Amino acid sequence: MKSYQEMSKEELLQEQESLRAAYRAYQERGLSLDMSRGKPSAEQLELSMPMMDVLSSQTPLVSRDGLDCRNYGALDGLPEAKELLADMVGCKADNVIIYGNSSLNVMYDFISRSFTHGVMGSTPWCKLEKVKFLCPVPGYDRHFSITESFGIEMINIPMSPEGPDMDMVEKLVNGDEAVKGIWCVPKYSNPQGISYSDETVRRFAALKPAAADFRIYWDNAYCVHHLYDDAQDQLLDIFAECEKTGSSNMVYEFLSTSKISFAGAGLAAVAASADNLADIKKQLTNQSIGFDKINQLRHVLFFKDADGIAAHMKKHAASMRPKFEMILTMFDHDLKGRGVGSWCTPKGGYFITYETIEGCAKSVVQMAKEAGVVMTPAGAPFPYGKDPKDAVIRISPTYPSIADLKLATEIFIDCVKLATVEKLLEQYA
Amino acid sequence: MKSYQEMSKEELLQEQESLRAAYRAYQERGLSLDMSRGKPSAEQLELSMPMMDVLSSQTPLVSRDGLDCRNYGALDGLPEAKELLADMVGCKADNVIIYGNSSLNVMYDFISRSFTHGVMGSTPWCKLEKVKFLCPVPGYDRHFSITESFGIEMINIPMSPEGPDMDMVEKLVNGDEAVKGIWCVPKYSNPQGISYSDETVRRFAALKPAAADFRIYWDNAYCVHHLYDDAQDQLLDIFAECEKTGSSNMVYEFLSTSKISFAGAGLAAVAASADNLADIKKQLTNQSIGFDKINQLRHVLFFKDADGIAAHMKKHAASMRPKFEMILTMFDHDLKGRGVGSWCTPKGGYFITYETIEGCAKSVVQMAKEAGVVMTPAGAPFPYGKDPKDAVIRISPTYPSIADLKLATEIFIDCVKLATVEKLLEQYA
Numbered sequence: 001m002k003s004y005q006e007m008s009k010e011e012l013l014q015e016q017e018s019l020r021a022a023y024r025a026y027q028e029r030g031l032s033l034d035m036s037r038g039k040p041s042a043e044q045l046e047l048s049m050p051m052m053d054v055l056s057s058q059t060p061l062v063s064r065d066g067l068d069c070r071n072y073g074a075l076d077g078l079p080e081a082k083e084l085l086a087d088m089v090g091c092k093a094d095n096v097i098i099y100g101n102s103s104l105n106v107m108y109d110f111i112s113r114s115f116t117h118g119v120m121g122s123t124p125w126c127k128l129e130k131v132k133f134l135c136p137v138p139g140y141d142r143h144f145s146i147t148e149s150f151g152i153e154m155i156n157i158p159m160s161p162e163g164p165d166m167d168m169v170e171k172l173v174n175g176d177e178a179v180k181g182i183w184c185v186p187k188y189s190n191p192q193g194i195s196y197s198d199e200t201v202r203r204f205a206a207l208k209p210a211a212a213d214f215r216i217y218w219d220n221a222y223c224v225h226h227l228y229d230d231a232q233d234q235l236l237d238i239f240a241e242c243e244k245t246g247s248s249n250m251v252y253e254f255l256s257t258s259k260i261s262f263a264g265a266g267l268a269a270v271a272a273s274a275d276n277l278a279d280i281k282k283q284l285t286n287q288s289i290g291f292d293k294i295n296q297l298r299h300v301l302f303f304k305d306a307d308g309i310a311a312h313m314k315k316h317a318a319s320m321r322p323k324f325e326m327i328l329t330m331f332d333h334d335l336k337g338r339g340v341g342s343w344c345t346p347k348g349g350y351f352i353t354y355e356t357i358e359g360c361a362k363s364v365v366q367m368a369k370e371a372g373v374v375m376t377p378a379g380a381p382f383p384y385g386k387d388p389k390d391a392v393i394r395i396s397p398t399y400p401s402i403a404d405l406k407l408a409t410e411i412f413i414d415c416v417k418l419a420t421v422e423k424l425l426e427q428y429a
Numbered sequence: 430m431k432s433y434q435e436m437s438k439e440e441l442l443q444e445q446e447s448l449r450a451a452y453r454a455y456q457e458r459g460l461s462l463d464m465s466r467g468k469p470s471a472e473q474l475e476l477s478m479p480m481m482d483v484l485s486s487q488t489p490l491v492s493r494d495g496l497d498c499r500n501y502g503a504l505d506g507l508p509e510a511k512e513l514l515a516d517m518v519g520c521k522a523d524n525v526i527i528y529g530n531s532s533l534n535v536m537y538d539f540i541s542r543s544f545t546h547g548v549m550g551s552t553p554w555c556k557l558e559k560v561k562f563l564c565p566v567p568g569y570d571r572h573f574s575i576t577e578s579f580g581i582e583m584i585n586i587p588m589s590p591e592g593p594d595m596d597m598v599e600k601l602v603n604g605d606e607a608v609k610g611i612w613c614v615p616k617y618s619n620p621q622g623i624s625y626s627d628e629t630v631r632r633f634a635a636l637k638p639a640a641a642d643f644r645i646y647w648d649n650a651y652c653v654h655h656l657y658d659d660a661q662d663q664l665l666d667i668f669a670e671c672e673k674t675g676s677s678n679m680v681y682e683f684l685s686t687s688k689i690s691f692a693g694a695g696l697a698a699v700a701a702s703a704d705n706l707a708d709i710k711k712q713l714t715n716q717s718i719g720f721d722k723i724n725q726l727r728h729v730l731f732f733k734d735a736d737g738i739a740a741h742m743k744k745h746a747a748s749m750r751p752k753f754e755m756i757l758t759m760f761d762h763d764l765k766g767r768g769v770g771s772w773c774t775p776k777g778g779y780f781i782t783y784e785t786i787e788g789c790a791k792s793v794v795q796m797a798k799e800a801g802v803v804m805t806p807a808g809a810p811f812p813y814g815k816d817p818k819d820a821v822i823r824i825s826p827t828y829p830s831i832a833d834l835k836l837a838t839e840i841f842i843d844c845v846k847l848a849t850v851e852k853l854l855e856q857y858a
Contacts, residue, residue, distance in 0.1 A: 037501070045499040049486040057478040070474040070691045072466070100529045105717040115545050116555065116579065126545065126555035142715075149715045150545065262499040265723040286571075286578045288534040292721065294694040 003339030004420055009428050012421050019418040023371060026411050031372030033408040038190070038350035039399040040263055040316070047315045048261045051302040061294055069293035075284060076277075077269070081296035085255050085269045087306035089223050090237045095271045097280065100291045103256035103268035107217060108146050110252060110270075113283050114180070114213065115150055120249070120279045122213035125150075125180065134172060134182035136164035138353060138381030138392045140190040143183040143219070147383075154383035157182070159189070163196035166203040177210040181217050187235045188222035191381050191394035192353045193346020195233035205241035207250065218253040222349040224313045225259060227321050231347050239271065248273040257299060259350065260309060260316075267299055323397040327352055327409050334413045340420040341391070352395040353381075354412075360419040361390045367415040373408045432768030433849055438857050441850050448847040452800060455840050460801030462837040467619070467779035468828040469692055469745075476744045477690045480731040490723055498722035504713060505706075506698070510725035514684050514698045516735035518652050519666045524700045526709065529720045532685035532697035536646060537575050539681060539699075542712050543609070543642065544579055549678070549708045551642035554579075554609065563601060563611035565593035567782060567810030567821045569619040572612040572648070576812075583812035586611070588618070592625035595632040606639040610646055616664045617651035620810050620823035621782045622775020624662035634670035636679065647682040651778040653742045654688060656750050660776050668700065677702040686728060688779065689738060689745075696728055752826040756781055756838050763842045769849040770820070781824040782810075783841075789848040790819045796844040802837045 004012065055061065061069040063078045076082075077098025086093040099106045118124040125131045132153045135144060139159075147154055155172065157164045163186070172179050184204075186196040196204075204216060218238055226232045242248045251273070257266035272280065303309050324346070331343055331354075341356040356364055361378035368375050376394040379385040395412070397405060433441065484490065490498040492507045505511075506527025515522040528535045547553040554560045561582045564573060568588075576583055584601065586593045592615070601608050613633075615625040625633075633645060647667055655661045671677045680702070686695035701709065732738050753775070760772055760783075770785040785793055790807035797804050805823040808814040824841070826834055 039501050042497065042500075045497065048499070052484050052486045052488065052490075055481050057481045059481065061481075068471065068474065070477070070694065071471075072468050072687075072692045101721045102717045102719075108716045112541055112545060116541060124555075126553075142718075145715045149712065258501075262723060263501045264719045265499065265721045283578065286574045287537045288531045289571075290531075290693045292530045292694045292724070294691060295721070295724070 001337060003337060004417075004424055005339040007424075009425070012425050016418065016421045016425065019414055019421060022414050023367070023418060026371040026414065029372070031407065031411075033372055033400060033404050033411075034374045035396050035400065035405070035408050035412070036374045036376045037399065038259075038396045040259055041319065041399050041401070043319050044316055044398070045262060047312065047319070048302075051261060051298060054301040055294065055298050061297060063293070063297065067293070069297050072289045074293055075288065075290045076281065077291065078293055078296045078300065080300045081267065082269075084300055084303060084305065084309070085257075085267065086271065088309050089220055089253070089255055089271065091239050091253065091271045095239070095273065095277065097270045097277065097284070098291060098296055099268040099270065101258075101265055101268060101295075103219070103221065103254045103258070104142055106268050106270060107143070107219065107254055110217070111146055111150055111152075113280075117283055119213035119215065120275060128178070130178045131180050132176065132178045134164075134169060134179060135383050136182070136184065136189075137383070138191055138387075138394070139183055140185055140219070141376070141380040143217070144383045147183070156383060156388070159192060159194060161194055163194060163200035166200055170203065170207060173207050173209050173214060175210055179209070180211055180213055181215050183217050183219065185219050185221060186238070187220060187233060188225055188346060188349025190221065190349065191351035191392075192344045193349040193351060194344070195235055198236050201236040201238055202241055205238060205245045205247055207247065209250065214250065216251045218251050220253055221256055221259070223255070224309055225316070225350070226313065226348045227317050227324055228347055229314065229317070233347055249275050252276065260312065261299060261302070265295070267296060320398055323402060323405055324352065326402065326406060327395065327397055330406075330409050330413060335416065338417070340416050350396060350398055352397060354393045354395055354416070356391045356393065356416060357420055357423060358389045358391055360416070360423050361387060361393050363419040363422070364393060364412070364415045367419060368412055371411050371415065373411045375412070430766060432766060433853055434768040438854070441854050445847065445850045445854065448843055448850060451843050452796070452847060455800040455843065458801070460836065460840075462801055462829060462833050462840075463803045464825050464829065464834070464837050464841070465803045465805045466828065467688075467825045469688055470748065470828050470830070472748050473745055473827070474691060476741065476748070477731075480690060480727060483730040484723065484727050490726060492722070492726065496722070498726050501718045503722055504717065504719045505710065506720065507722055507725045507729065509729045510696065511698075513729055513732060513734065513738070514686075514696065515700065517738050518649055518682070518684055518700065520668050520682065520700045524668070524702065524706065526699045526706065526713070527720060527725055528697040528699065530687075530694055530697060530724075532648070532650065532683045532687070533571055535697050535699060536572070536648065536683055539646070540575055540579055540581075542709075546712055548642035548644065549704060557607070559607045560609050561605065561607045563593075563598060563608060564812050565611070565613065565618075566812070567620050567816075567823070568612055569614055569648070570805070570809040572646070573812045576612070585812060585817070588621060588623060590623055592623060592629035595629055599632065599636060602636050602638045602643060604639055608638070609640055609642055610644050612646050612648065614648050614650055615667070616649060616662060617654055617775060617778025619650065619778065620780040620821075621773045622778045622780060623773070624664055627665050630665040630667055631670055634667060634674045634676055636676065638679065643679065645680045647680050649682055650685055650688070652684065653738055654745070654779070655742065655777045656746050656753055657776055658743065658746070662776055678704050681705065689741065690728060690731070694724070696725060749827055752831060752834055753781065755831065755835060756824065756826055759835075759838050759842060764845065767846070769845050779825060779827055781826060783822045783824055783845070785820045785822065785845060786849055786852060787818045787820055789845075789852050790816060790822050792848045792851070793822060793841070793844045796848060797841055800840050800844070802840050804841070
């Protein structure tokens with residue numbers, strides 16, 4: 001089949017007409033489909049329902065060291081909850097704090113604390129002329145919203161299949177004292193599903209920041225979110241690498257069970273060095289008397305250990321995999337070789353990233369919307385919502401039913417083709 | 430019986446000797462008792478255990494408007510949870526946001542947001558030379574820790590049985606633009622158990638702050654925490670009063686079920702005007718995708734409505750009342766008319782406040798500690814931990830068993846007498 005780039009004006013016009021006819025037919029159906037947010041499906045949520053039975057009025061709500069989980073106390077979490085999340089990610093339980101239900105909230109809180117109180121004795125960022133954050137792109141829109149809300153200048157760092165462009169990261173981090181942090185989703189990244197290579201993790205650990213209060217915001221949101229049993233990405237433990245380079249204070253790692261147990265009713269956690277933990281706890285003591293230990297106990301009793309989490313994640317994968325595979329098969333079948341862009345084939349995480357030819361993402365998303373398919377807004381995976389090439393579209397396959405997803409993908413494919421054709425026709429205008 | 434002030438030096442020395450003998454006897458028992466923190470007892474926590482049965486794997490975890498509580502969404506809380514907490518305190522459900530497990534965390538967050546982002550468009554407090562907060566004293570130590578941690582200057586406002594000294598409050602709030610807030614526990618205050626009079630609430634509502642971003646931090650932590658069925662304090666609804674004076678934007682009201690259901694595993698909430706809510710939500714959108722709605726649902730199904738909460742609080746009262754009454758009876762019996770200080774007789778809340786003669790609180794707390802009774806540190810109920818008269822001691826009767834509490838109170842009484850005698854003997858030194 002010819003790519004659109006090889007077509008004559010007449011062929012493109014003919015193609016446009018047939019794509020438009022299909023598009024109008026979709027529009028007339030008055031559909032309402034959603035591929036916009038990384039939410040687990042009802043089927044996935046059902047997997048965790050037995051968790052609602054592990055505690056009852058007959059269960060002693062007591063931690064293994066005898067603490068009454070119904071009362072105040074244990075500001076940094078139950079020891080067994082720390083162990084569960086540490087084992088899940090492969091760090092030490094002593095380096096973990098268990099928080100409430102939202103790791104996003106914790107990340108906001110870390111930026112906010114740095115802003116008001118500084119980092120391990122540094123000048124609070126609110127007293128500085130300029131604070132900069134590096135943002136590997138495409139990335140997670142909610143990360144960027146946090147830094148934007150604090151007026152922090154965000155600098156785009158291109159992603160490659162190995163992770164962020166480390167030449168650029170090293171130059172900026174090691175050379176500019178105003179650079180205070182970098183947002184990373186190191187495994188099955190949001191939205192590309194890229195896992196950082198060993199080389200990338202080692203270069204992170206070897207950074208020599210100009211700013212003593214520079215921190216890597218290592219949001220390991222998808223650490224156990226594999227789609228395949230036999231083809232799992234492996235991520236080096238950043239703390240193990242930092243120990244070798246003496247830079248353990250440089251990393252805050254964020255964890256969450258929102259996409260393991262229940263979205264918004266799971267556990268969030270932070271892993272960090274002893275020095276960082278002491279700094280964090282100094283403020284935490286003023287912030288809270290403690291987080292929900294009953295929910296911590298519930299998670300511990302349900303999952304038992306990291307193996308329990310891994311077994312549970314296989315069930316999630318079994319539910320999610322057909323959705324990812326269907327979309328990718330449809331893309332292969334309908335879009336491959338047509339010169340309409342490219343896409344990632346992730347082995348885990350929650351997203352598929354589609355990259356149109358330059359200048360088409362917004363129009364694809366707009367067209368899809370007008371045909372009843374809500375996508376994540378074009379530009380969202382970039383700081384300030386600005387995709388310099390207007391090309392990246394984040395697709396979230398998990399939430400819709402497979403039937404809805406099939407229809408939504410058909411419409412998306414039509415929109416991609418149509419937007420491409422119309423872009424190419426501009427040269428004749 | 431003679432008061433100590435009426436005694437001669439010789440009589441005081443004799444009294445000292447007999448008190449010291451009793452004190453040494455307590456010391457020799459190697460006790461470990463705790464009257465330091467406002468924690469519910471295990472018996473009280475048992476009252477809420479049936480809450481652990483209202484949800485199971487067979488329960489549809491769906492809100493009344495059809496929202497799946499296991500998934501993301503409903504940033505400001507379930508409508509039925511808003512209704513429950515609004516009805517509990519007598520405000521409108523539309524004015525409520527349901528948060529996570531800790532109202533203290535929410536209060537910290539409000540100060541922090543004002544610091545970094547300002548209040549409804551005002552200059553962020555971090556950009557100001559000076560920010561001041563009014564602190565009715567004695568008050569809640571954790572309030573003061575928050576403002577202290579932000580470097581906010583705290584000004585003591587004396588409490589009377591009517592509430593804070595409103596002449597002073599009016600003068601400072603209406604006259605000084607640097608005064609941005611006041612910490613209030615308006616009902617069964619921490620630690621005195623004082624409820625603000627109607628006149629006081631009305632004067633609050635009638636404030637004309639010099640600063641547009643002045644806010645009353647109305648921590649209604651003990652709104653339904655009556656000790657007696659037939660002798661309940663009534664607090665005017667501050668929002669109703671503010672509506673009359675057109676000052677609804679002046680108040681943030683904080684609520685919590687930590688001492689209703691489970692301490693640290695309940696619901697926190699804020700009630701505020703529509704303008705304030707819009708301002709709060711602008712930032713909340715960047716902070717979180719939402720709080721734990723499963724726990725919201727659990728609370729709604731367990732309590733059902735405000736009557737359900739009131740009925741539940743009667744059970745708490747039945748458990749707490751004998752402890753309060755025992756201490757007060759012992760004080761009446763052993764301390765009345767001895768010139769050793771005074772105490773409050775609260776009708777609700779979590780504390781009894783004892784006021785020694787000037788200059789004795791620290792030594793009483795220290796003596797009690799050395800005899801195995803932990804009290805809240807003297808000074809804690811004051812900003813910067815400084816009680817100008819060194820007289821106020823906060824007693825928390827709820828957590829210990831009645832037997833432990835009896836013994837602890839006996840020791841406390843001995844320490845109060847001994848400290849007083851030794852203070853009076855200083856004049857002969």
